[in-house]
Amino acid sequence: MDKMRIGIVGCGDISGIYLKNLTELYREVEVTHVCDVMAERARGAAEEHGIRRFSTDMNELVNDPQVDIVLNLGRTFDHFGISAAALNAGKHVYSEKPLGITFEEGKALVDLAEEKGLLLGCAPDTFLGGAFQTCRKIIESGMIGDLIGASAFMVCRGHESWHPNPDFYYKPGGGPMLDMGPYYITTLVNLMGGIKSVSGMAKKSFPVRTITSEPRFGETIEVEVETHVNGLMEFENGAVGNILTTFDVYHSKAPSIEIYGSEGTLQVPDPDWFGGEIKLYRPETEDYSVIPSMFPYDGNCRGLGLADMAKAVQTGREMRVSGRRALHVLEVMCGFIKSSEERRTVDIGTGYTKPALMKSTGLAGILD
Ligand SMILES: NC(=O)c1ccc[n+]([C@@H]2O[C@H](COP(=O)([O-])OP(=O)(O)OC[C@H]3O[C@@H](n4cnc5c(N)ncnc54)[C@H](O)[C@@H]3O)[C@@H](O)[C@H]2O)c1
Numbered sequence: 001m002d003k004m005r006i007g008i009v010g011c012g013d014i015s016g017i018y019l020k021n022l023t024e025l026y027r028e029v030e031v032t033h034v035c036d037v038m039a040e041r042a043r044g045a046a047e048e049h050g051i052r053r054f055s056t057d058m059n060e061l062v063n064d065p066q067v068d069i070v071l072n073l074g075r076t077f078d079h080f081g082i083s084a085a086a087l088n089a090g091k092h093v094y095s096e097k098p099l100g101i102t103f104e105e106g107k108a109l110v111d112l113a114e115e116k117g118l119l120l121g122c123a124p125d126t127f128l129g130g131a132f133q134t135c136r137k138i139i140e141s142g143m144i145g146d147l148i149g150a151s152a153f154m155v156c157r158g159h160e161s162w163h164p165n166p167d168f169y170y171k172p173g174g175g176p177m178l179d180m181g182p183y184y185i186t187t188l189v190n191l192m193g194g195i196k197s198v199s200g201m202a203k204k205s206f207p208v209r210t211i212t213s214e215p216r217f218g219e220t221i222e223v224e225v226e227t228h229v230n231g232l233m234e235f236e237n238g239a240v241g242n243i244l245t246t247f248d249v250y251h252s253k254a255p256s257i258e259i260y261g262s263e264g265t266l267q268v269p270d271p272d273w274f275g276g277e278i279k280l281y282r283p284e285t286e287d288y289s290v291i292p293s294m295f296p297y298d299g300n301c302r303g304l305g306l307a308d309m310a311k312a313v314q315t316g317r318e319m320r321v322s323g324r325r326a327l328h329v330l331e332v333m334c335g336f337i338k339s340s341e342e343r344r345t346v347d348i349g350t351g352y353t354k355p356a357l358m359k360s361t362g363l364a365g366i367l368d
Helices: 017-022 038-049 059-062 076-088 103-116 128-141 167-172 175-192 305-317 323-342
Strands: 004-009 029-035 053-055 069-073 092-095 119-123 147-156 195-203 208-210 220-222 228-235 240-246 256-262 264-268 278-282 287-291
Touching: 004 017, 004 059, 004 305, 017 029, 017 038, 017 053, 017 305, 029 038, 029 059, 029 305, 038 053, 038 103, 053 059, 059 076, 069 076, 069 305, 076 092, 076 103, 092 103, 103 119, 103 323, 119 305, 119 323, 128 175, 128 240, 128 256, 128 278, 147 175, 167 175, 167 220, 175 195, 175 228, 175 256, 175 323, 195 323, 228 323
Parallel strands: 004 029, 004 069, 029 053, 069 092, 092 119, 147 240
Antiparallel strands: 147 256, 195 228, 208 220, 228 240, 256 264, 264 278, 278 287
16 A cells, blocks of 8 residues: 655654654655755754655645645644645645644634545544553443543643743643643543533733743743643533643642542553553552553654554544544633633533544554
């Protein structure tokens, strides 16, 4: 079967791991074109990874007949423009998260893709990793009984200590909920099912942030979004949950995610990664046991969702990391902020159906 040809728009911080995995790990795709408005980034990516074409104008890339799928690695507020341009040029699109910076942007992209008969996928794909597929198997095997609730904590002091250009994390489309929430909410719905209503309470603790990473050490950023966001979730199955995402707080010892059932508690690892330690508490043992991963892809497999989508284009089977699922996650995240602003519970209109569990083909980088 011919390899699916990938064109990448945005050769910034996260592009390195995508380029590595798409050129070395996933064997049924090839990167044919890279683009960044900053010429040195596009040229550097092409030279380092042996990509035959680079450009500085995304219109060249989205209209390149040698590109089947556009991988959108722009900043959050660039996502809509890049994805819409690619879909309008007749290309399938896989976007970094979030799908858009508002529910309306995400919905417009899902509608556009469906109208044009194209596939739209969206990160995160970490929930396809071995640890998270194992957690789902544990829950679906009944090992924690009926689902009662869940707690999730994403606690950090912000990204300005390590990201070279962290401004976008504090502009519309940024903030801890839209930036890190996708990992947590995507994992929660994959484990628990869809969410039907949310409420939230959010604040901005620091109006100005000081960059401590290089090369812009000492520069400041005006904060335009809430940076400490609490949310409550009512799941379709009757379970209830809570989530805290914050860029304002130092080290917490709270677990990343806990799932509570009538027969036990499951500690789920950090959903920003593909693997991690899974712990299960059952009353018989009166302690936590570590459960080994039962699925492949435990390392840094970024791009797994795109490889899965490429297989879906080739075979016609359903893709796992779909825009429709990402839209549900986006509606939930925006719902917390809306609830906080309007001081009321917000109903979620989009639904969520769990994708098929991953299957091992026995060959790393070949999807089922
Ligand atoms: N950095 C991380 O660790 C990380 C991790 C996971 C996800 N992400 C997500 O990946 C996305 C990109 O993040 P990043 O950290 O790489 O950002 P970045 O600012 O380092 O890189 C973005 C790049 O996109 C380019 N760009 C933007 N619009 C463009 C256009 N129209 N045409 C061509 N080039 C364009 C910019 O010039 C820039 O080089 C964000 O959505 C972010 O949330 C980042």
